[in-house]
Amino acid sequence: MHIRTRFAPSPTGYMHIGNLRTALYTYLIAKHSGGTFILRIEDTDQKRNQPKAVQAIYDSLGKAGLIYDEGPGKDGGHGPYVQSQRLPIYRKHALELVEKGHAYYCFCQKSETEPEDEENHPEITRDPCRDLPQAEVQAKLESGLVPAIRQRIPEGGSTTFNDIIYGDITFENSQLDDQVLLKSDGFPTYNFANVVDDHLMDITHVVRGQEYLSSAPKYDLLYKAFGWEIPAYIHLPLIVKEDGTKLSKRRGDPTFEDLMKMGYLPEAIVNYVALLGWNPGTEQEFFTLEDLVEVFDMHRINKSPAAFTLEKLTWFNGEHIRKLSPQAFHQLALPWYPESIRQLDLEKLSQVIQIRTEKLGNIPEMVAFLGELPSYEVDLFENQKSKSTLISSKQILEAVIPLLEKLETWDNASLFTVLKEYARESAQKTGTVMWPIRTALSGLAATPGGATELADLLGKKESIHRLKRGLAKLIVSSMDISFG
RNA sequence: GCCCCUAUAGUCUAGUGGUUAGGACGCAGCCCUUUCAAGGCUAAAACCCGGGUUCGAACCCCGGUAGGGGCACCA
Numbered sequence: 001m002h003i004r005t006r007f008a009p010s011p012t013g014y015m016h017i018g019n020l021r022t023a024l025y026t027y028l029i030a031k032h033s034g035g036t037f038i039l040r041i042e043d044t045d046q047k048r049n050q051p052k053a054v055q056a057i058y059d060s061l062g063k064a065g066l067i068y069d070e071g072p073g074k075d076g077g078h079g080p081y082v083q084s085q086r087l088p089i090y091r092k093h094a095l096e097l098v099e100k101g102h103a104y105y106c107f108c109q110k111s112e113t114e115p116e117d118e119e120n121h122p123e124i125t126r127d128p129c130r131d132l133p134q135a136e137v138q139a140k141l142e143s144g145l146v147p148a149i150r151q152r153i154p155e156g157g158s159t160t161f162n163d164i165i166y167g168d169i170t171f172e173n174s175q176l177d178d179q180v181l182l183k184s185d186g187f188p189t190y191n192f193a194n195v196v197d198d199h200l201m202d203i204t205h206v207v208r209g210q211e212y213l214s215s216a217p218k219y220d221l222l223y224k225a226f227g228w229e230i231p232a233y234i235h236l237p238l239i240v241k242e243d244g245t246k247l248s249k250r251r252g253d254p255t256f257e258d259l260m261k262m263g264y265l266p267e268a269i270v271n272y273v274a275l276l277g278w279n280p281g282t283e284q285e286f287f288t289l290e291d292l293v294e295v296f297d298m299h300r301i302n303k304s305p306a307a308f309t310l311e312k313l314t315w316f317n318g319e320h321i322r323k324l325s326p327q328a329f330h331q332l333a334l335p336w337y338p339e340s341i342r343q344l345d346l347e348k349l350s351q352v353i354q355i356r357t358e359k360l361g362n363i364p365e366m367v368a369f370l371g372e373l374p375s376y377e378v379d380l381f382e383n384q385k386s387k388s389t390l391i392s393s394k395q396i397l398e399a400v401i402p403l404l405e406k407l408e409t410w411d412n413a414s415l416f417t418v419l420k421e422y423a424r425e426s427a428q429k430t431g432t433v434m435w436p437i438r439t440a441l442s443g444l445a446a447t448p449g450g451a452t453e454l455a456d457l458l459g460k461k462e463s464i465h466r467l468k469r470g471l472a473k474l475i476v477s478s479m480d481i482s483f484g
Numbered sequence: 485g486c487c488c489c490u491a492u493a494g495u496c497u498a499g500u501g502g503u504u505a506g507g508a509c510g511c512a513g514c515c516c517u518u519u520c521a522a523g524g525c526u527a528a529a530a531c532c533c534g535g536g537u538u539c540g541a542a543c544c545c546c547g548g549u550a551g552g553g554g555c556a557c558c559a
Contacts, residue, residue: 170488179556
């Protein structure tokens with residue numbers, strides 16, 4: 001069987017994490033078996049439609065690496081792939097159902113119930129137009145009233161549909177409402193357009209969020225009314241926040257685009273999100289998109305909702321950053337370096353920070369001290385673990401500055417050799433010697449890279465300058481002490 | 485309110501009648517070390533509750549509870 005799946009977003013201007021995962025799984029289900037992945041734009045809500053938002057979908061899918069085989073601009077014989085360009089198709093099919101008796105005209109005014117009325121949902125009642133005599137329908141039509149078309153749910157009985165993840169699910173028909181198929185503005189509703197397009201586009205596996213589970217029986221009824229073959233359903237568990245509530249851009253939860261702006265790699269986001277609701281059955285966690293295509297098995301998708309947390313995503317991001325070639329990392333890091341350090345050897349800097357970068361967004365903060373020495377307290381020179389005190393620090397800097405001033409080759413290896421040798425001769429731990437140097441060079445308790453790496457990056461002139469300032473600080477402090 | 489879905493550590497998860505309940509993130513400690521990372525090791529931490537079925541239940545059945553989703557001429 002040649003699998004055909006489709007990702008069918010509505011253009012909202014950004015990609016939710018949940019949408020990204022739906023797109024990913026939809027892509028993987030098709031690609032794992034060499035099938036076809038289709039993009040369809042669901043812009044049936046005129047009020048919400050934003051043309052620019054369509055471009056955002058292309059951009060995000062491209063970043064994620066989810067290349068579609070068929071879709072806008074890539075006709076595979078099932079186009080057009082933008083629903084607003086398919087209006088006559090929906091009308092034709094809606095009328096077909098009216099003729100067959102599976103749908104009917106509804107002349108009611110658009111219901112005024114506000115969506116905010118979450119507390120007060122009326123019981124399912126059949127629409128009064130459902131049983132309008134033919135003559136009356138004809139008369140209303142001729143008088144120029146523009147009707148909507150509603151699905152006629154069978155009286156009584158129940159509908160059972162099958163989902164690959166959830167198995168058989170049964171709904172009483174009395175629980176299903178006569179949903180609108182074609183709005184009075186001539187646009188189809190989401191549910192109707194989906195059924196028609198999925199059939200016409202030969203979609204074999206319908207992949208969507210679990211929020212659509214309860215509309216699935218109405219889909220089955222529609223397929224049966226048309227006499228069409230029912231596709232396989234795959235409803236995906238929701239992605240929620242740690243507190244169990246759903247992710248929402250309004251409440252400040254990051255979208256795919258937001259995460260990339262924060263310095264998360266698309267590969268890492270894809271890797272993380274793939275494991276939210278699915279696992280390979282092995283203990284492997286690091287995956288590239290190609291790996292996922294290889295091992296993805298839709299039958300291992302979970303039923304229960306998964307919480308999205310930045311913590312584990314951040315770890316994945318670090319993993320993906322470490323796997324990058326030094327050149328690739330450098331290119332990604334470059335835009336994040338502040339103006340104040342542009343004169344440094346940034347390629348060398350990239351090599352030093354790659355292993356310590358878990359998020360590109362941390363880079364500016366991580367390297368700021370290279371541009372300007374932060375102000376720091378003298379007690380930063382004290383460190384128990386390194387056996388470093390104000391006195392030892394002062395002595396070491398006094399001894400080491402002249403040594404370094406004489407040094408001709410200024411690089412990490414030479415610096416380390418000289419300082420290590422000094423430590424050996426003066427019978428001190430390497431760490432004791434390095435501590436005051438690193439401290440004076442950075443003004444920080446923790447830095448990416450050790451003393452000699454920082455000196456290498458800063459260059460001889462700036463390094464000596466910073467060391468002397470550190471020494472001055474220590475001298476002033478020792479005088480304060482002696483004067484009480 | 486009605487319908488549907490779900491339930492293993494704080495989080496992501498493995499597990500399909502017999503396991504010392506496995507892995508990962510995070511957290512804590514130790515080692516390594518030129519601070520920090522990275523790496524290595526160790527620790528703490530879980531089967532929602534109650535009934536069955538069974539020689540034996542995380543696993544099967546029933547009932548609760550909790551959480552989530554749906555109930556628009558939105559998608």
